[in-house]
Amino acid sequence: MNVMTLEHTRTIDEVKTSFALALEMAKDEGHKVVGCLCSYFPREVAWAAGAITVGLCGTTQGPIEAAEQVLPADQCPMVKATYGRAINNTCPIFPLADCIVGETTCDGRKKMYEVLGREKSMHVMDLPQKPENPAALRYWIDEVHRLKGFLEAQLDCRITHDALLAAIEQGNRERVLLKRIHQCRKSHPVPIMGLDLVALSTSMSYTIDRKHYLKELESVLEELRRRIAAKQFACSADRPRILWTGLGNSLGCDKVLRLVEQSGGVVVCQEGCGGVTRMDDQIDPGDDPIEAIARRYLKVTCASMSPNNTRFEQIDRLITEYKIQGVIDLAWQSCHAFNIESFRVREVVKEKHGLPYLHIVTDYSQSDVGQLKVRIEGFIEQIKFGLGR
Numbered sequence: 109m110n111v112m113t114l115e116h117t118r119t120i121d122e123v124k125t126s127f128a129l130a131l132e133m134a135k136d137e138g139h140k141v142v143g144c145l146c147s148y149f150p151r152e153v154a155w156a157a158g159a160i161t162v163g164l165c166g167t168t169q170g171p172i173e174a175a176e177q178v179l180p181a182d183q184c185p186m187v188k189a190t191y192g193r194a195i196n197n198t199c200p201i202f203p204l205a206d207c208i209v210g211e212t213t214c215d216g217r218k219k220m221y222e223v224l225g226r227e228k229s230m231h232v233m234d235l236p237q238k239p240e241n242p243a244a245l246r247y248w249i250d251e252v253h254r255l256k257g258f259l260e261a262q263l264d265c266r267i268t269h270d271a272l273l274a275a276i277e278q279g280n281r282e283r284v285l286l287k288r289i290h291q292c293r294k295s296h297p298v299p300i301m302g303l304d305l306v307a308l309s310t311s312m313s314y315t316i317d318r319k320h321y322l323k324e325l326e327s328v329l330e331e332l333r334r335r336i337a338a339k340q341f342a343c344s345a346d347r348p349r350i351l352w353t354g355l356g357n358s359l360g361c362d363k364v365l366r367l368v369e370q371s372g373g374v375v376v377c378q379e380g381c382g383g384v385t386r387m388d389d390q391i392d393p394g395d396d397p398i399e400a401i402a403r404r405y406l407k408v409t410c411a412s413m414s415p416n417n418t419r420f421e422q423i424d425r426l427i428t429e430y431k432i433q434g435v436i437d438l439a440w441q442s443c444h445a446f447n448i449e450s451f452r453v454r455e456v457v458k459e460k461h462g463l464p465y466l467h468i469v470t471d472y473s474q475s476d477v478g479q480l481k482v483r484i485e486g487f488i489e490q491i492k493f494g495l496g497r
């Protein structure tokens with residue numbers, strides 16, 4: 109990756125392979141590694157334990173065949189690819205993790221974690237799923253305390269108040285910078301294509317030295333602001349501005365995002381995991397950093413929550429803030445939670461804003477690319493020519 113040119117051409121496998129080499133060296137120096145799997149993971153607790161955190165989610169088709177030897181085929185590709193990478197020795201990072209932490213979001217993840225836990229020491233946080241219930245926060249605070257206890261025992265360390273405060277400061281700084289980077293795409297035209305930002309931000313997130321990561325984020329932000337000031341845009345002004353919501357905006361499982369930008373659109377905003385809304389909600393440590401961390405992470409908006417009202421409020425707001433002309437809502441096959449929520453996304457997009465809306469259900473394979481291309485080209489034309497609203 110070249111931060112100054114914002115160019116990123118490596119595949120996710122190449123990113124992970126080179127990261128694994130750096131991780132091996134860090135382990136030789138005595139660093140501990142915690143594998144994580146979801147946006148509900150309160151990473152500040154692991155950082156306060158002195159650990160390096162690494163994402164272990166699978167985003168490619170390759171490992172799915174191995175996973176299907178154990179898991180039913182009609183599971184979402186994220187669940188299968190994550191498990192497959194762990195068991196078929198294609199993930200260079202998985203063997204380096206000292207332990208893994210998961211959360212009880214959807215049924216597929218929960219049940220997969222039961223078998224994944226046979227491969228590596230694993231702690232599953234019990235995530236309450238009605239976040240508006242006052243008892244949910246109390247329970248989640250206890251869960252974050254239990255995570256602290258697990259990590260202290262597993263990594264043979266003590267997580268101190270001061271270390272938690274330092275980790276919170278680091279996380280807050282990262283979120284501020286990432287949010288500002290995403291917000292540069294309010295510019296019309298945008299200074300960076302959606303696909304390029306996904307590749308760049310995914311690649312940078314595989315980091316050992318978080319202070320260096322902050323410097324990289326600052327450089328990216330500076331470059332994007334420079335481009336906007338110099339009117340050096342990434343595309344022409346006639347590309348329809350697309351809001352991305354749901355799943356599928358990560359390096360590796362980006363086939364639909366790629367098709368959208370190849371078909372003449374530009375993704376200017378992403379809601380959900382990997383997107384701008386995950387950079388909201390700073391942590392004010394107050395007197396009790398564990399409670400503050402718990403408060404922040406319970407606000408993550410995932411379809412596994414019921415109700416998940418904040419997600420629809422955010423989509424509503426982002427459509428206006430980013431001058432959106434059309435919305436693409438992607439759900440993986442067999443992901444009941446996101447598939448069912450699409451009904452409410454459609455209501456916000458079409459009924460409230462009168463904008464074109466495209467719901468896509470797909471997996472990690474390339475088998476439907478031709479069909480998707482036809483649908484996406486039609487969608488972009490619909491926006492350009494103001495058809496069918």
Ligand code: SF4
Binds near residue numbers: 148213381410
């Ligand atoms: S979509 Fe939900 S389950 Fe998946 S990573 Fe995000 S928060 Fe976790």
Ligand code: SF4
Binds near residue numbers: 187215
């Ligand atoms: S995509 Fe849906 S089914 Fe798959 S892990 Fe995420 S929430 Fe669960």
